[in-house]
Amino acid sequence: MADHTVTVGTQPVQVPTGSLLVEAAHRAGVDIQQPCGGQGRCGRCAVLVTEGTVRRRSTLRLSADDIAAGYALACQSVVEGDVSITVLPQEKIERRLKTDLTAAEVKVPAGYDPQAVQTVRRVALTLAPPNMDDQRDDWSRLLTALRAEGIEAARASLAQLRQLGRTLREGDWQVTAVLDTEAWDCPDCPARLIDLKPDHVAADAPLWGVAVDIGTTTVTLWLVNLLTGEVRAQVAEYNRQIERGEDxxxxxxxxxxxxxxxDHGQLRDLVLETINGLLETACKRVLAQPTDVMKATISGNSTMMHLLLxxxxxxxxxxxxxxxxxxxxTLTGREVGLNIHPDATVDCLPGVASYVGADITAGVLSSGLEDVEAVTLFIDIGTNGETVLGNNEWLITCACSAGPAFEGSGVINGMRATSGAIEEVWINSDTYEPTYRVIFSDKPVGICGSGLIxxxxxxxxxxxxxxxxxxNLTLPTPRVRTGEHGPEYVVAWGSETAHGRDIAITRVDIDNLIRAKAAIYAGFTVLAERMGIPLETAEQVLVGGSFGKYINVEKAVEIGLLPDMPWEHFHFLGNTSVRGAYLGLLDKQARAQIRAIASxxxxxxxxxxxxFYEAFTSALFLPHTxxxxxxxxxxxxxx
Amino acid sequence: MALSGIQIYKLLPQTNCKDCGFPTCLAFAMKLAAKQVELSACPHVKDEAKAQLAEASEPPVRLITLTANGHEVKAGNEVVLFRHEKTFYNKPGFFLRVRDDQTADDIKAAVSAADSYMVNYVGRELMIDGFAVEAVKGDPAAFSAAIEAVRQVSHRPLILISRDPNVMAAGLRNVDGEHPLMYGADASNWQAMGDLAKQHGAALTVIAESLDGLADLATKLKEYGVPDLVLDPAARKLGTSLALNTQIRRLALRKNFRPLGYPVIAFPCDAEEAYEESMLAAHAIAKYAGFVVLDRFAPETAYPLLVLRENIYTDPQKPIQVQPGIYEINNPTPDSPVLVTTNFSITYFSVANEVESSGLPAWLLVADAEGMSVLTAWAAGKFDAERIAKSVKAFNVADKVNKKRIVIPGHVAVLSGEMEEELPDWEIRVGPREAVDLPAFMKQSL
Amino acid sequence: MPVEIPKDSWEGTVRTVTLGATSAEGGTRSRTITVGGQKTLPFMNFEQTAPNRPVVAVEIKERRPTDWSPLLLDVWGDAANDPAAWAKQAEAVGADLLVLALTLTDADGAPTTPQAAVAATKAVLGASALPLIVFGPGQAEADNELLLAVAEATKGERLALGICEDKNYRTIVAAALANDHCVTARTPMDVNLAKQLNILIHDMGLPLDRILMDPTTGALGYGIEYGYSVMERLRLAALQGDAMTQLPMLVTPGFEAWKTKESKVGQDVPEAWGDWAERAINWETLTAVALVESGADIVVLRHPESVRRIHKAIDELTISPEMA
Structure with a gap:
């Protein structure tokens, strides 16, 4: 059999025809990682062929561009002539893998003009001091100054009036007022005074607002500078109501x-604690006070909205x-019980029905679904598994109780996508040994939604x-075993973990995950059936959900969570609900659009x-019956 | 052809005005597609669209209604070949056949036994629908007398059997004001029979040995002005009847072939033996007959046939409910455990099957949860402590057992506290979440 | 008016499964039974005649059952005391094949031993030359233990072993694989579950032509409509080309019908129920007829009269078309 020269980096070695590149590399003293066991599944063994050609058995992980650029999977490429290859550093490979759909960074809407679209305005006012010739009341004096700023009329609360005189004098007739100039439910009402402080603040000092998504499982809060539209802090935490029920x-x-x-309001207190805690954390990051927040736009499913209020x-x-x-x-911070400014505007976004709430109307807005002609599927992978199918002509929606599994709750070693979460796993098909990637840490604490998928x-x-x-308990590996909760597979031994305990996934967890993915898949198959169109009619799939930064579409398809379509049809949008709330917070036109969507x-x-029951049972299988x-x-x- | 929701939506104004009572035009379109609402609920739909929608909603199998003295038997209006595709709508009418060569007393005896027959099945009262009177003597007076005899003991709708227009005319005079089914028109008598049908407003059976012949005659009769037709493809054996009935239903549904868009009549009564008659009748129920004529009336045959008809014509889209109550499984004694579940039939059957196959005796209390499964019912408030307690009391469960202990499904473990309040002298146990784990649970924990 | 007969043409075909092996094939049966092979919906003979007709299996037990209706015990008489005699008798009344359904315990209430199960199976095979299906008692542990022993002791006979269920199939499938037998896969009246179990069994390496599926049915009045529609749907799926549903179907109307009150009980029942014996046979027969028309390939019955009637029904349904 003929031998060929494979040059690995700078090291030439001789290998027989038909050898794999990994074998050649091994001879050259370079062991290429193969987390999937050389199955061509993970793509982590990609190398660059710089000279000569190899026969690629599988290019599953490579795009046409990759191949053109010379990439080959070392475990799937056969040496049939002399070649030179370059083994790239691992991080570089990971960054190259295309199927990990990453949520887009938050961009301030193009051309954001707070003067035109932001209802909350902050104005620095200089009032003419009163004198014996000018004995107008303090309030009229303030109104005059506001008119000079283009604010024709305003109203204040009794508490604000009680403070008015002192504040004006303390600032020596220089004050900064914050007003909400337009409420969606009373467009012709006078502007409502939120805050009045002595002295002028710098014109470019941030004016804070928050966008909040109250999920059944996870609450997310974005702290936004309303003057620039920038998101200055993003925080999330499990909804403390979980201790009173998961769904x-x-x-x-x-x-x-x-x-x-x-005993009223216990759940209200719990969610308020959660939001106020997040508010505190976010404000600390920018050295602000929660009471500096002048407007909160709140999204969430209908139940969450009811419980909050x-x-x-x-x-x-x-x-x-x-x-x-x-x-x-429109409500105020005080009425709702948020620790933001007591007179800050609290705007709860509108929902459609009992099980399709503001989180979905906001999600549809932020996904852009309602602007496109192409039939589009929008899936919110969360506890309630809401799905929307439609385009600019029609929108149809449903909710299917998926449970909190994909948010890492209700799974024994599940967690949110935060530091210490295993977010990606490969298993070697010969040894059944896993390789995993952990968010911001070496030592895993648990597994988050994308890791579970x-x-x-x-x-x-x-x-x-x-x-x-x-x-399969008969596999020759100690990683499958019968534990306290029945059969399980150990992903990380206690010696590798942050807490010293094994991280395993149990049969019960698997059942929960299968049920969750089946509910979600069944939801959109039912929508398509109802409309009498095949699911493939959907030209794009927009995926929302609290997955942290990414979801591996390929693996989500493999377990039957997402429909089998070309990867480029998928767009991962991250938390679309909070994003929609953010858009509504910034822009009154976006706010009006959310209402139009709801209707x-x-x-x-x-x-x-x-x-649905039928679709659900057929989806209770991997990937599908x-x-x-x-x-x-x-x-x-x-x- | 039925239109889908989206096809209908395109014909609607798409203004989401809500005047129809639905939140969006699409919601209304889907209700229309499901035939759960009338198009007239939309005040804004255009005439052109109206015409299109009306055509699409015309039934592929014509509805035929026989009436007499306030009784009614319907056949037709079917839209599917297989019940799972939607449902079968109109249960085939059962008609007992008598002949005019029987004595009036014999006729009356046979008819009144069948007429008064009633059997209870899961709370429903099942009975046969009418009688077929056959002229075998060829004598108008005899036919008329036989019908007279039937009418003395039964008010139910009739099928009149004679190919002789004169005989038929005599019979029809007996049932003035009714809407009977005439049997029937063939190639030689169709015009005369057609005249009679028009005159009396009766439905008319078309008889031919082939589909070509049936289509031919049906077309002629329709053009002649007889709209209400029933088909007899003249097959009297299982195999041929299955083939012909299937072909007729397929042509009507898939090809929208109007000449065969009518209900079919079956004659199991022509079988040589009673057992063949019952099998043919069972077949006719499942495979597309609209009217079934029987000869031998016996409760032990009528009962299973009536039950089969209920079963096949159950709407598969609707969750079927089992009767709430206390069910005995494997001959329970006062020491056997009490398990509770809902009256959704799939839930009931899966629980009952598991317990049954375990061989362990138990009392299964089926609570009225409006036909929902455990979790759905619980979520919707139809399976809570109050309802379960009510069932325990209503079905006197306490009198059946020595030990007051009840096992609730694991999915509603959360109810145990309230259950204790509702049933203070009972021990509340939480069982497994899935029925399949019941046998193990019963062995280990009860 | 010439009417064009609407004929379906399907891309899928139901697989054939052959039960029993003759001496030439390594077994001891006088003949084998092959079911399946249809290219049309049941009995659409005007489209194409099916290569195999549905068959009637008769259920027997290894000892006299204590929970059967007296009507059945009377009709089988002393034969029910002995599996070999029962098998012979069943063959005599027209069984195409036999189902030996093992009991959980022996007459003294002790668990049935693998030795006893093997002995009964061998007795049946010795007494009758018909192909045989053996069902375990229906409890996972007992099924696995007894069927494994039976499978090994009858290697080469090409029995069908049952019942595989989604929670308990591995051992039985492995026993069938190792000893050249077939299996029956039972799922509770659900198309998806049926398909899933077929996939799981096939994934273990058992060829599809050695799997019978038992989609389960309810008796008349007790959920037959579920079994009926599930079978229609499975057969439609098979013909549409879904490989994992292209298996012949076995159902047990005998078992289902004879556990109903209508069949079991003769006294203190409503008058409208009529004569007990005829009602009971009707219950079994009408359940079976409906299921045969919805696609059953093997119906397992209990009463000899029902066997006779169902044979007659199958004869009528399979006659070659007068109107092709």
């Missing part, structure tokens, strides 16, 4: 029971499933679990629909 139904039942026992939510869960209110009027996919592809999710969305109640829906996964899972 909206449990929360509603809990709240109802509590108020029957005369302590409006009885019982009717949401009982047939015929109606909310108390979808369009909440990757883990499930890898377990499936390597046979650690079968298509029904059963762990034209058609809501499908799945509980009245047994096609109907494998033909997943042609790209088929080869990998066919034995």
């Amino acid at each position: 909206v139904i449990s929360r509603i039942i809990y709240a109802t029971k509590n108020s029957r026992n005369g 302590d409006i009885p939510a019982e009717s949401i869960r009982l047939s015929p499933f109606v909310t108390a209110v979808n369009d909440v009027p 990757a883990l499930m996919a890898e377990m499936l592809l390597t046979g650690v679990i079968d298509k029904g999710g059963n762990i 034209r969305m058609t809501y499908i109640e799945l509980s009245a629909d047994n096609t 109907d494998l033909s829906r997943f042609p790209s996964v088929q080869p990998a899972v066919t034995t």
Whole structure:
């Protein structure tokens, strides 16, 4: 058999025809990492062929551009002539992998003009001091100054009037006023005074607002400078209501029971604690006070909105499933109980129905779904699994209770996508040894949603679990075992973890994840069926959800969470709800658009629909009972 | 052809004006597609669209209604070949056949036994629908007398059987004001029969040995002015009847072939033996008959056939409910455990099957949860402590057992506290979440 | 008016499964039974005649059952005391093949031993030359233990071993694989679950032509409509080309019908129920007829009269088309 010269970096070695590049590299003393066990799945062994050619058995992980540039998977490329290759540093490879869809950075909307679209205005006023010839009252004096700034009329609260005289004099007739100039629910009302402080502040000093998304599982808050539109801090935390139930139904039942026992507002207090805690953290980062925040725009599902406002939510869960209110009027920080400025505007975004709330209307706005002609699928991968299908002509939506598994809750070693979370996993198909990547840390604490998706996919592809999710306990590895919670697979031994305990995924976790992904997949198949169009009609898939920075689309497809479509059809938008709230916070036109979206969305109640049950059971399999829906996964899972 | 929601939506004004009572035009379109609302609810739809929508909603199998003295039997209006695709709508009418060569007393005896027959099945009262009177003597007076005899003991709708227009005319005079089914028109008598049908407003059966013949006659009769037709493809064996009925249904539904867009009548009564008659009738129920004529009336056959008809014509889109109550599994004794679940039939069957196959005796309390599964019912407030307690009391569960202990599904473990309040002298146990784990749980923990 | 007969043409075909092996094939059966192979919906003979007709299996037990209706015990008489005699009798009344359904315990209430199960199976194979299906008692541990022993002791006979369920299939499938048997895969009246179990079993390496699926049915009045529609849907899916549903279907209307009150009980029932014996046979027969029309390839029955009637029904349904 002929030998060929493979030059690895600068080191030439002789290998027989038919050798793999990894073998050649090994001979040259370079061991290329193969987390997936040389299956061509992970793409981490990509090398650059600088001279000569190799036969690429699989290019699954490589784009046409990659191949043109000379990339080859070392585990899948056969030496049939003399070649030179360059082994790239690992980080460089990781950055190259294309299927990890990363959430777009937050960009300030182009041409953001606070004068034109921001309702909150801060004005530095210099009032003419009173004298014996000019005995006008303080308030009129202030109004005059405001008129000079283009604010024709204003109103103040009694508390503000009590403070008025002192503030004007303390600032020696120089004051800074913050007003909300236009409420969506009363466009012709006079501007409402929020804050009046002595002295002038620098014109470019930030004017703070917050966009808040109250998720059933995760609460997210963005601190925004309303003058520039910049997001200056992004913080998130589990919703403290979780301790009173993981899903909206449990929360509603809990709240109802509590108020029957005369103990109102416990859930309201919990979510307020969560938001106020986040507010504090975010403000500290920019050296501001929570009371400096002049406006809060709040998004969240209908139940969360009701609980925040302590409006009885019982009717949401009982047939015929109606909310108390979808369009909440403009409120103040004091009324809601937020630790922002007591007179700050609190704007709760409108929802559509009991199970499709402001988080989705805001999400649709931020996804741009309602502007496009192409039929588009928008999925919010969260506890309530809301899905929207449509375009600029029609919008149809449903919600399916997916549970909190993909937010890392309800899974024994699950966690949010924060420091210490395993966010990506590969399993070697020969040894069943995993390799993982941890967010901002060497030592893992738990597994976040994207890590769970990757883990499930890898377990499936390597046979650690079968298509029904059963762990194969007969595999020759100590990583599969029967633990306290039944069969499990150990991802990280205690010696590797931050807390010294093993991190494992159990059969029960797997069942939860399968149920969650099945609910979400079933949701959009039902929408497509209802519209009488094949799911493939959707030309793009917009994915929202609290996945931290990314979701691995390929693996999400492999487990049947997302439909099998070309990767370029997917766009990961991150938390679309908070993004929508952010847009609504900045721009009154965006706020009006959210309302328009809410009024034209058609809501499908799945509980009245047994096609959902059918779609759900067929999705309770990996990737799906109907494998033909997943042609790209088929080869990998066919034995 | 039925239009999909999106096709209908395109014909609507798309203004989301809400005047129809639905939040959006699309929501209204989907209700229209599901035939749950009338187009007239939209005041703004254009005439052109109206015409298109009306055409699309014309039923591919014509609805035929037989009436007599306030009784009604409907056939037709079917839209699918397989019940799972939507549902079968109009249960085939069961008709008992008598002949005019029987004595009036014999006729009356047979008819009144069948007429008064009623059997209870899951709370429904099942009975047969009418009678077929056959003229075998060829004598108008005899036919008329036989019908007279039937009418003395039954008010239900009739099928009149004679190919002789004179005989038929005599029979029809007995049932003035009713809407009976005439049997029937063939190639030789169709015009005379057509005249009679028009005159009496009766439905008319078209008889031919082939689909060509049926289509031919049906077309002629329709043009002649007889709109209400029923088809007899003249097959009397399982295999041929299955083939022909399937072909007729396919042509009507898939090709929108109007000449065969009518209900079919089946004659299991022509079987040589009783057991063949019952099998043919069972087949006719499942495979597309609109009217079924029987000869031998016996409760032990009528009961299973009526039940089969209920089952096949159950709407598969609607979750079927089982009767709330206390069910005995594996001959329970007062020492056997009490398990509770909901009356969603899939839930009930999966629980009952697991317990049954375990061989362990148990009392299964089925609470009225409006036909929802455990989790759905719980979420919707239809399966809470109050409702379960009500069932325990309503079905006197306490009287059946020595030990007051009840096992609730693991999915509603959260109810145990309230259950204790509602049923203070009962021990509340939380069972497994899935039915499949019940046997192990019962063995280990009860 | 010439009417064009609407004929379906499907891309899929139901697989054939052959049960039993003759001496030439390494077994001891006088003949084998092959089911499946349809290219049309059930009995659409005007499109194409099916290569194999549905068959009737008769269920017997290794000892006299204590929970069967007296109507059944009377009709089988003393034969029910002995599996070999019962097998012979079943063959005599027209069984195409036999189902030996093992009992959980012996007559004294002790767990049935693998030795006893093997002995009963061998007795049946010795007494009748028909192909045989063996069902475990329906509890995971007992099924695995007994069927493994039976599978090994009858290597080469090409039995069908049941019941594989989603929570318990590995051992039985492995036993079938190692000893050249087939399996039956039972799922609770759901198209998706049926398909999923087929996939899982096939993923273990058992060829699809050695799997029968039992989608489960309810009896008349007790959920037959679910079984009926699930079978119609499975067969439609098979013909549409879905490989994992292209398996012949076995159902047990005998078991289902004879556990209903209508069949079991003769006294203190409503008068409108009519004659007990005929009602019970009707219950079994009408359940079976409906299921045969919805696509069953093997119906497992219990009463000899039902066997006779269903044979007659199958005869009528399979006659070659008068109107091709």
